[in-house]
Amino acid sequence: MYFNPSEISLVGEMFRHAEELAEGYFHLGRGGLKVHRYEVETLARLRDHEMDSKAFAHLCRYLYQKEDDADHPDNFYFFKICLQDNRILDAVKRSRPFVKLEPLMLYIAAHELVHVIRFNGREIEFDAPLEEKIVEEDKVHSITRNMLQPVADTEINLVLDCFSSRYDIGDIFN
């Protein structure tokens, strides 16, 4: 089950919305998120190891190596937010008519951006041990909740209450 074209454009819209909220919340200034290199990909374009049957998204980190040189000073890491269309659509279907794709996608986008910002800020290491990652998930969830507060309506609050705790298990665990 893949996102259809209109769902894909909704995903793009929700990420743009989440980016604005994150830039405000973290005082990054408009466009300030650009220093955090990341891309978003949907299931149809994921590679095998980027798929996850349990999470709504899987966050992968890659090293860009300049001139194939592992020690090149211009090397950098970038993140790939790998959306699992099937898991997301299934969750919406099962909780119909209460949970809508739009608020759920906004939550997922905001949550993943908080991860990216915190990994890049070295708030936690990407390869941190499991116990640290479990604590990190709780922090990321509560930051995401605060970040969404200015726009939280009934539908968003429902997503925050229904999904976050279950959803959180998975996206940064391998």
Ligand SMILES: [Zn+2]
């Ligand atoms: Zn997470």
